[in-house]
Amino acid sequence: MNPAFSENSQSDQESIRDKIVATADEFFAHYGFQKTTMDEIARKLHKAKGALYYYFKGKEELYTEVIKREIDTVRSALNEVIRQDTDPVAKLENYFTVRFKALNQCVNYHETMKADFRESYDFVNPVREEFEQYERQEIKNILSTGKSSGHFSLSDIDTSVDVIMILLNSIEVPLYLKGMYNKYQNIIFEMTTILFDGLKKNKP
Amino acid sequence: MNPAFSENSQSDQESIRDKIVATADEFFAHYGFQKTTMDEIARKLHKAKGALYYYFKGKEELYTEVIKREIDTVRSALNEVIRQDTDPVAKLENYFTVRFKALNQCVNYHETMKADFRESYDFVNPVREEFEQYERQEIKNILSTGKSSGHFSLSDIDTSVDVIMILLNSIEVPLYLKGMYNKYQNIIFEMTTILFDGLKKNKP
DNA sequence: GTTTGACCTTAAAACCAATTTGGTAAATTG
DNA sequence: CAATTTACCAAATTGGTTTTAAGGTCAAAC
Numbered sequence: 001m002n003p004a005f006s007e008n009s010q011s012d013q014e015s016i017r018d019k020i021v022a023t024a025d026e027f028f029a030h031y032g033f034q035k036t037t038m039d040e041i042a043r044k045l046h047k048a049k050g051a052l053y054y055y056f057k058g059k060e061e062l063y064t065e066v067i068k069r070e071i072d073t074v075r076s077a078l079n080e081v082i083r084q085d086t087d088p089v090a091k092l093e094n095y096f097t098v099r100f101k102a103l104n105q106c107v108n109y110h111e112t113m114k115a116d117f118r119e120s121y122d123f124v125n126p127v128r129e130e131f132e133q134y135e136r137q138e139i140k141n142i143l144s145t146g147k148s149s150g151h152f153s154l155s156d157i158d159t160s161v162d163v164i165m166i167l168l169n170s171i172e173v174p175l176y177l178k179g180m181y182n183k184y185q186n187i188i189f190e191m192t193t194i195l196f197d198g199l200k201k202n203k204p
Numbered sequence: 205m206n207p208a209f210s211e212n213s214q215s216d217q218e219s220i221r222d223k224i225v226a227t228a229d230e231f232f233a234h235y236g237f238q239k240t241t242m243d244e245i246a247r248k249l250h251k252a253k254g255a256l257y258y259y260f261k262g263k264e265e266l267y268t269e270v271i272k273r274e275i276d277t278v279r280s281a282l283n284e285v286i287r288q289d290t291d292p293v294a295k296l297e298n299y300f301t302v303r304f305k306a307l308n309q310c311v312n313y314h315e316t317m318k319a320d321f322r323e324s325y326d327f328v329n330p331v332r333e334e335f336e337q338y339e340r341q342e343i344k345n346i347l348s349t350g351k352s353s354g355h356f357s358l359s360d361i362d363t364s365v366d367v368i369m370i371l372l373n374s375i376e377v378p379l380y381l382k383g384m385y386n387k388y389q390n391i392i393f394e395m396t397t398i399l400f401d402g403l404k405k406n407k408p
Numbered sequence: 409g410t411t412t413g414a415c416c417t418t419a420a421a422a423c424c425a426a427t428t429t430g431g432t433a434a435a436t437t438g
Numbered sequence: 439c440a441a442t443t444t445a446c447c448a449a450a451t452t453g454g455t456t457t458t459a460a461g462g463t464c465a466a467a468c
Binding site: 187 | 370394
Binding site for chain 2: 459460461462463464
């Protein structure tokens with residue numbers, strides 16, 4: 001489970017697991033969850049379908065793993081931004097830019113969002129929620145340090161975080177589900193600017 | 205067509221048209237576009253189905269009329285806000301509050317938005333687009349006068365309008381489609397506050 | 409000018425058989 | 439024992455057909 005524990009045999013095991021996830025990713029991204037079959041994935045890997053069930057409980061768990069890795073990519077990119085030693089304003093700005101760009105790559109994640117209007121993909125909710133919690137925490141951190149350092153003037157940080165979270169999540173719909181990411185990029189930039197002028201401390 | 209031209213006989217005609225729209229509204233709001241039949245609507249009005257086609261070309265036109273009236277309600281409320289002699293900042297704030305509240309009542313309008321992820325209700329697009337154009341114009345007016353009067357500090361008004369329009373439209377998804385309007389009200393308030401601090405001229 | 413009711417056409421629902429597919433478990437391999 | 443296969447089941451999906459219902463039309467009637 002933990003990569004740090006991987007021995008020779010387990011390294012192979014992980015490697016196969018990874019290959020399964022990678023192949024599943026391709027199919028899911030191409031044909032979506034429903035239209036992808038476990039048999040297809042197995043065949044592509046020159047394995048029998050049953051082998052997949054040695055690594056994953058079922059199709060849903062495999063799909064969830066694919067989504068999880070997509071989200072992890074975003075998280076890594078965001079961690080990189082957070083790690084940097086920049087002032088809170090620049091950090092939050094970077095956070096937004098990187099988030100939109102990285103999330104734009106998450107084909108399967110968008111698929112579930114789109115599908116959520118038709119049917120429910122509840123089984124990915126844990127992943128979504130976990131990421132939301134992560135983001136909430138990180139944004140709160142940035143705002144908190146920004147408030148302490150006098151970069152932001154905020155009365156209630158938690159509410160500000162709520163606002164930002166809702167804005168981030170809301171704007172995903174036109175951006176990704178309607179494929180307007182490239183078209184709206186300059187508008188996103190302007191939006192962040194306005195938002196930041198609102199969050200920033202007014203220069204006295 | 206124009207109510208100002210209505211004579212006695214035409215007044216009756218308009219009255220019946222209105223009754224049809226009202227009844228249609230009830231059914232559409234209750235069962236949605238697809239599951240409502242023209243026959244149902246006619247029966248409720250103690251008329252034959254054919255009568256409806258004397259006033260409307262078809263089901264889609266009738267539905268569009270229902271949507272149009274919903275939107276007109278919102279527009280009236282907004283016109284009231286615009287009419288008032290308040291400073292641009294307060295006016296735009298009122299605009300937001302009233303818009304969200306009024307739009308929350310438009311059951312059928314939300315139905316089409318929700319449905320747009322499954323199938324397309326293109327025939328209501330003209331209504332949508334017309335309203336969007338109206339909003340764009342009014343918001344631009346407010347921003348323009350706000351800039352002239354020194355309440356707002358804006359470099360490019362058109363882009364600011366774009367940002368506001370996208371934000372307004374984006375946030376409708378969680379607000380109405382996911383029924384979070386009541387839950388999010390204080391967050392909306394805070395959002396407007398932040399947004400306005402961003403738009404307002406920094407006090408020197 | 410309105411309304412009706414019979415009528416047409418097409419789209420949706422209901423049905424059913426055939427097939428596919430997710431999932432399991434015993435057997436097999438190395 | 440870890441990893442994989444094969445054979446198999448039950449449930450879901452698909453394809454095609456029939457039936458039904460619903461949108462829309464029109465001549466006649468009010």
